[in-house]
Amino acid sequence: MSDNNQHFKIVKHKDYLYVIQENISIVHSAYTNDPLNMYLIxxxxxxLLIDTGCGISPLKPIVDKLIGSRKLLVFNSHAHWDHVLGNEEFGEVYIHENEEKIVSEPYNLSHAKELFA
Structure with a gap:
């Protein structure tokens, strides 16, 4: 199962467990750790959605389709850009208090501007 732009691949491991794989190599060829894995339980x-990815392509419609009428909780495993930039699609997102400030402020990607030149 993939969305129309082939940005996400959904792998069903169990009736209750999905891995949502995000193609992050489209950001820049330097990102060879493709794909990024997010988990939906x-x-x-x-x-429970663990991580929200890069925010490049809409994730919420995919998650909404998979969860049906269930209430969704979203948790970030850590505050790296490729795990939190999709947070804006979701309401409340949980993260460890040590990284709360990082995800509560605009994410600064100025250090990566040469990647997009």
């Missing part, structure tokens, strides 16, 4: 009444 489905419970009876709620679902």
């Amino acid at each position: 489905l419970g009876n009444h709620s679902a």
Whole structure:
């Protein structure tokens, strides 16, 4: 299962566990750790999304389709750009308090501007 732009690949491991793989090599060829894995765990009444990816392509419509009427909780494993830049699509997002400030302020990518030149 993939969305129309082939940016995400959805792998169903169990009835309750999906891995959403994001193609981050499109950001720059230097990112050879492609794909980025996000995890969606489905419970009876709620679902947990671990990480929101790069924010390049809409993730929420894919997640909404997979979770149905379940309540969604979103958790960032850590504050690296490729795990949190999709946060803006979701309401409340949880992260460890040591990294809360990083994701609460605009993310500074100025150090990467030469990658996009």
